[in-house]
Amino acid sequence: MSGSFPTESLQRQKRTSLLLIAASAAAIFILLELRFVPAFNDKISGTPNYMRPIATAVAHALNLKVSNSPILLAQDNQRSCSTVQGAGPGAYDNRQFYFVITYSEKAYSYCLAVYSAALPTAPPEKLTVLGPAMGENYGERLSSPVKVAPVGHSETTFSPAFLSSLLFWKNDPEKYLRTLPPGQLSPTTGVVLPGNEEVNINLLDLRPEVAKEYDLINLLLVNGVILASCSLLAMLLRLWNTYQAVRKKCLTYGYSAGWSEFLFQSAAQTVLSAQEPHYRKERESQALQQQSKAQDVLRRLHLEIRAKLERLLESPLPEQQKLRIKSSLSRDDLEEMKAVAEELESLHSQKTPEERVNALLETIKEYCAPHQFTRYQQEALEALHEKGFREAREFIVKAHAELRVQAKKS
Known part of the structure; x- marks a missing residue:
């Protein structure tokens, strides 16, 4: 009944919009929960990794301190660096050093192992081969494997509570700093190089790096909320435009479709609700027009028959026929007058x-x-x-x- 009006297309558009509105609203709710509910946010952020940022900072600082030396960085949960012992004088060449920094997230520790090019006199059991595949290199390029002898190591282990109080993004480091004695500097960590040189870093400077993954996750969550909100607004606008198209069609039938009616009915049903009363009124109007037209026809016929009989009455007819005409006119019955007129006309038409x-x-x-x-x-x-x-x-x-x-x- 809706003719060429695209009710099926609008219904598909409405259904798609409602599904995407529901999906967008659900996504916004879930993303907001993950972002702002601490239990959920901590769950997706995971356990903070403190040791890699510390070890990486040590590698960068060491690269600024020494030159022409490879600096390898690798994770080592077995803490094999702690067993590295110096090979002793005469086992290595003091002119070329190699630095290997390892860290363990489980043990909250990092270790700097110092090696030097091995001399022929180095004990075989002390020798180690370093290659490019051992870890990330923050210093001089190591193009091929090299045989080295250990010079010594420097290891540092932290307590989880200490690292958390300083580096965890949800903790305020000022609470820990207020517990330090007056005049004590900010917490630092460092390693000792051959010749008793030290490389130190400020732990507080590492807070942004530790929180980097957490910040990225939260940024993605916020962007997800923004995208879902844009999708929600776009689908609401699309749904509103669909409603306006259906409502405009209904208004052509003199019917204003409500928002709730549009939501809980199909587009075809909504248009049909507008068409049925309109077509019913149209049929009633046509019936009244036909009835009025029929009455007009009967009225004109009635007047024509009366006029015909009145003309016959004025003509020189036998008195008996005139009396019959007068009697018929007085009763004013259409069928009777019509019959009398036809009979008299028939009588006259049959005579010579x-x-x-x-x-x-x-x-x-x-x-x-x-x-x-x-x-x-x-x-x-x-x-x-x-x-x-x-x-x-x-x-x-x-x-x-x-x-x-x-x-x-x-």
């Missing part, structure tokens, strides 16, 4: 012109003497034969009127 003239002459017979009637009859028949029935009829009507006037005077 001479018979019709003689029938008309009968109307003046009572107003004149026999010899006068004969004269009128002869003149009427002569008029019929010479000029036609109409002239003869007019002659008889004129004679009838004159004779009636004379009869009234006498």
Whole structure:
């Protein structure tokens, strides 16, 4: 019934919009929960990794301190660095050093192992081969494996509570710093190089690096909320436009579709709700028009029949037929008047012109003497034969009127 109006297309568009609105709203709710509910946020952020940022900072600081030396960084949960012992004088060349920094997230420790190019006199059990695949290199490029001897190591282990109080993104380091004695510097960590040189880093400077993954996750969550919100707004606008299209169609039928009606009904049902009363009123209006037209036809027919009978009444008809016409007109019944008119017309149409003239002459017979009637009859028949029935009829009507006037005077 909706014709060419695309109700199916609009219904699919409405269904898609509602599904995407529900999905967007659910996504916003979940993402907000993950972002702002601490238990959920901690769960997806995971356990903070403190040791890699510390070991990486040590590698960068060491690279600034020494030159022409490879600096390898690798994770080692077995803490094999702590077993590295110096090979002793005469086992290595003091002119070229190699630094290997390892860390363990489980043990909250990092270790710097210092190696030097091995001399032929180095004990075989002390020798180690360093290669490019051992870890990330923050110093001089190591193009091929090299045989080295250990010089010594420097290891540092932290307590989890200490690292958490300083580096965990949700903790305020000021609480820990207020517990330090007056004049004590900020917490640092460092390693000792050959020649007793030290490389130190400020732990507080590492807070942004430790929180980097946490910040990235939260940034993604916030961006997800923004994208889901944009999707929600776009789908709401699309749904509103769909509603306006359906409502505009309904208004052409004089029906204003409500928002709730649009949501809980299909587009076709909503348009049908507008069309049914409109078409019903249209059918009723057409029926009334047809009824009025039929009444007009009957009224015109009634007037025409009455006019026809009244004309017949004025014509020179036999008195008995005139009485019948008057009786029919007084009752004013259409069917009766129609039957009388048709009967009289049929009677006149079946007679010959001479018979019709003689029938008309009968109307003046009572107003004149026999010899006068004969004269009128002869003149009427002569008029019929010479000029036609109409002239003869007019002659008889004129004679009838004159004779009636004379009869009234006498």
